[in-house]
Amino acid sequence: MMGEHISQSDIIIHIHLSRxxxxxxxxxxxxxxxxxxYSDMCIGQDQWLGTLTGLTSSLLLSPLTAKDCTSEHYPYRKLIVPFGKILSTRDQHEIHQTVxxxxxxxxxxxxxxxVFILNDRLKILQSxxxxxGWLYLALLHAMTSxxxxxxxxxxxxxxxxxxxxxxxxxxxxxPFDELSLNILGQIASISPKVNYYPEHLTC
Incomplete structure (x- = not known):
């Protein structure tokens, strides 16, 4: 982090997420x-989305035009989610899994x-x-279901x-690129597998 002085009263601290x-x-x-x-957006004080419940690695941005970034509804809020392997854990004392x-x-x-856009008119996240991005969003929805x-x-x-x-x-x-294939592989890993019974029969 680095800091700079804008005026005698304002101090700006620069935050870099290098990864x-x-x-x-x-x-x-x-x-x-x-x-x-996104210079016209700030980190919202309320990070609750009402969807993707349990996801711990995301950052919700809200328009600066909204009063103090605390209004309940924003026309174009944005959600930043890093790419990686999605993991889900469940504690017996928790109501919902942690992703x-x-x-x-x-x-x-x-x-x-x-970056996903929260469309408050349609009540959906859009890539x-x-x-x-759409494949990754589908994976996130499935893992937080x-x-x-x-x-x-x-x-x-x-x-x-x-x-x-x-x-x-x-x-x-x-053809899907390597990143899309990685996401499709994660989707396949959580999808039901078809097994024939008896095993020597295939239909």
Whole structure:
């Protein structure tokens, strides 16, 4: 982190997330952390989405035009989620599973992250990167799914995941790149397997 003086009363602290290649500026007077990549947005004080419940590795950005970044509804909030291996753990004392993103330093695409837009009119998250972002969003919805519908989308995470996978956003007329194949592999690993019984029969 680095600091600079704007005036006698304002002190700006620069925050760099080097592994993702993104940065923020913290104003000690206003207590607002603004994004370098999205200069008209700040880190929202309320990080609850109403969906992707249990996800611990994400950052919600809200427009600076919203009063003190504390309003309940923003027209174009953005969610930053780093890429990695999605892991889910469940504690017997917790109501919902905890979903983490494993990002070892030796992993490929260590600087990769995705930006999702919260469409408050349609009550859905939308990707800015197709088809890779849509595939990753489907994986996140599936891993954070709960028997009850999400407050924001009105659907369970699994329902939204299937909806995304069947949508045009997840399809491409070009071969999938290595990142998309990695995400598809993670989706395959949590998908039900078909086993024939008796095992020597195939139909």
């Amino acid at each position: 993702l290649g993104i940065a923020f500026k913290y104003n000690t007077t206003t207590n607002i952390i603004t994004s370098r990549e 983490t993103i494993d990002r070892p330093s030796s992993m490929s695409f260590s600087h990769q992250y995705f 800015t990167d197709s088809p890779t 709960h028997p009850l519908p999400d407050h924001y989308t009105g659907m369970t995470g699994m329902e939204r995941a299937f909806q995304l996978l069947y949508s045009a956003g997840c399809w491409s007329d070009q």
